Amino acid sequence: MRADVARNNQKIFEKAREAVGAGETDLKLNELARRAGVGVGTVYRLFPTPRAMLEAVVEEAVTDLNRVAAEAVADPDPRRGLDAFLRAALTAALDQPGLFDVLITVEDERESLRQAKGELVAAASRLLGRARPETPLTGENLLKLLCGLIHAVTEHPAERRRAAADAYLLLLRNGLAPGPSA
DSSP, X not given: OOHHHHHHHHHHHHHHHHHHHTTOTTOOHHHHHHHHXXXXXXXXXXXXXXXXXXXXXXXXXXXXXXXXXXXXXXXXXXXXXXXXXXXXXXXXXXXXTTHHHHHHOSOOSOXXXXXXXXXXXXXXXXXXXXXXXXXXXXXXXXXHHHHHHHHHHHTSOGGGHHHHHHHHHHHHHHHHSOSSOO
16 A cells, blocks of 8 residues: 555544544545545545444444453353443443444444454353353343443433443343342
């Protein structure tokens, strides 16, 4: 890749990350080109659609969740591992605008994201299987429940979101792995 192309791609990606981080998850690619100071065609070569841009920006967060899930699966205490994963996933989704949209969507434009989400579903299934072997839930069900929690938490005023997240996580955790609260 030519140096100027690499610089432009980096600039475009940085501006996309800034916009999504500020909550502009539906940023138009023409506007992204303007902010990056490049031509629209340059942006479209990197991100063919606004959805591809969003997926590219939040894919790192999905990869991070896979790492957290792997650590949770390795935890000798299955309930503690499940709790750590749920808390980390909810926190990541609250901190990374667009992650909820990417997790809840069935169809992905980027193959690498599709693979990362598949790995996340598999890890969530392993977590559930360890914490509650008899559950009929799958990892995909767990991620959809988590997306519901994310939506519920974001309906609260910003100053009450962490407390709401704790309350919803306690409900989910107790429903998934009955017994003494962690």
